[in-house]
Amino acid sequence: MKGSIKLGTVFGIPIKLHFTLIFIVILVAWSIGANVLLLADMLGIEDPGITTGLQSYTIGLVLAVGLFVSVLIHEMAHSIVSIKNGIKVNEISLWLFGGVSALEEIPRDPNLEIKVSAVGPLSSLGIALFCFIGGMLTTHGILTFMLLYTSFINFFLAGFNLIPAFPMDGGRILRALLAKKYPYIKATKAAADVGKAFAVLLGIIGLFFNIFLILIAFFIYIAASQESQSVLFKEVLSRINVRNIMSEDVKTVSPDITIEEFIKIVIKLHHTGFPVVSSGKVVGIVTMSDSKKVPDDMIYTTKVGQVMEENIICVSPDDNVGDIWETMMKEQFGRFPVMDGDELVGIITRSDILHSFNVLSEVEKVREEEF
Numbered sequence: 404m405k406g407s408i409k410l411g412t413v414f415g416i417p418i419k420l421h422f423t424l425i426f427i428v429i430l431v432a433w434s435i436g437a438n439v440l441l442l443a444d445m446l447g448i449e450d451p452g453i454t455t456g457l458q459s460y461t462i463g464l465v466l467a468v469g470l471f472v473s474v475l476i477h478e479m480a481h482s483i484v485s486i487k488n489g490i491k492v493n494e495i496s497l498w499l500f501g502g503v504s505a506l507e508e509i510p511r512d513p514n515l516e517i518k519v520s521a522v523g524p525l526s527s528l529g530i531a532l533f534c535f536i537g538g539m540l541t542t543h544g545i546l547t548f549m550l551l552y553t554s555f556i557n558f559f560l561a562g563f564n565l566i567p568a569f570p571m572d573g574g575r576i577l578r579a580l581l582a583k584k585y586p587y588i589k590a591t592k593a594a595a596d597v598g599k600a601f602a603v604l605l606g607i608i609g610l611f612f613n614i615f616l617i618l619i620a621f622f623i624y625i626a627a628s629q630e631s632q633s634v635l636f637k638e639v640l641s642r643i644n645v646r647n648i649m650s651e652d653v654k655t656v657s658p659d660i661t662i663e664e665f666i667k668i669v670i671k672l673h674h675t676g677f678p679v680v681s682s683g684k685v686v687g688i689v690t691m692s693d694s695k696k697v698p699d700d701m702i703y704t705t706k707v708g709q710v711m712e713e714n715i716i717c718v719s720p721d722d723n724v725g726d727i728w729e730t731m732m733k734e735q736f737g738r739f740p741v742m743d744g745d746e747l748v749g750i751i752t753r754s755d756i757l758h759s760f761n762v763l764s765e766v767e768k769v770r771e772e773e774f
């Protein structure tokens with residue numbers, strides 16, 4: 404996530420804080436500090452012995468930080484179970500809406516997805532019980548208040564995350580349960596639909612009660628759509644290889660031609676990017692946007708070799724398109740040269756992949772209607 408700072412590394416996983424977290428910690432600290440006596444009353448503590456003012460705001464700050472430690476433990480639980488089951492965890496980031504564990508891949512085995520997803524809410528429940536018992540045992544008013552408050556927050560975290568909507572854990576558990584019976588795409592779509600319906604409902608409730616809920620509803624709706632779209636994408640694309648959709652008739656350019664000559668080629672051939680080949684070897688890729696960086700009066704003297712992207716990723720005709728798409732998104736490349744050994748045999752572009760996806764999913768729809 405952009406705008407994050409790295410806090411440290413736990414179990415080999417980088418922990419990152421997003422700047423939006425600062426606002427939420429301040430907001431939570433302030434709202435606890437300002438309502439400390441009311442909150443204590445709600446938790447059934449008659450006289451917590453807290454003075455309003457600096458002391459109550461200090462308690463608010465400690466509890467706000469405690470809230471994010473709770474979220475961090477929740478995320479750590481997801482991550483540790485993932486790592487134990489052979490799934491790499493890239494990072495844990497904490498931000499406005501809580502925490503996100505960035506798993507390298509989402510487990511396809513329903514039982515494993517249930518395990519990885521359920522352990523988060525379970526750990527929140529564990530903290531909640533632990534703090535609840537602690538709060539019951541202590542007689543110190545302030546400590547009782549802090550423990551019971553943290554307990555309440557963790558009960559809430561467990562409950563909120565069990566809501567059956569993506570990206571909440573409950574959404575993943577629902578998908579995994581459905582995936583035991585139905586194909587993965589169908590299960591994801593159904594779980595995403597439940598999530599969207601929930602988001603709409605939450606948005607309507609928010610309209611009447613709390614604006615913040617609308618924001619969360621919006622976030623859930625987008626996440627649900629993205630999840631089902633990306634699963635559909637990956638699933639459909641993983642059925643084909645690069646060979647099936649690459650353009651074999653590759654036009655290449657030499658690094659020694661000028662930008663002016665390159666622009667003429669672009670206009671004539673209607674392609675916006677070309678592999679650059681020098682003495683039979685692919686040395687880079689040059690695109691329209693590379694040429695745009697050259698000032699108008701320099702296009703007669705600047706060579707393609709000076710502006711091309713030399714850092715390129717080549718793929719093999721037998722590579723899976725689903726994997727290629729992921730790399731393309733991650734590295735922000737629009738096209739890959741396809742190499743069979745040392746020989747350039749084709750090119751595959753983002754629009755080739757999008758086009759294939761559209762065609763394949765149309766075919767899928769027609770087939771579904773027939774059966």
Ligand SMILES: [Zn+2]
Pocket residue numbers: 477478481523524564572
């Ligand atoms: Zn979770």
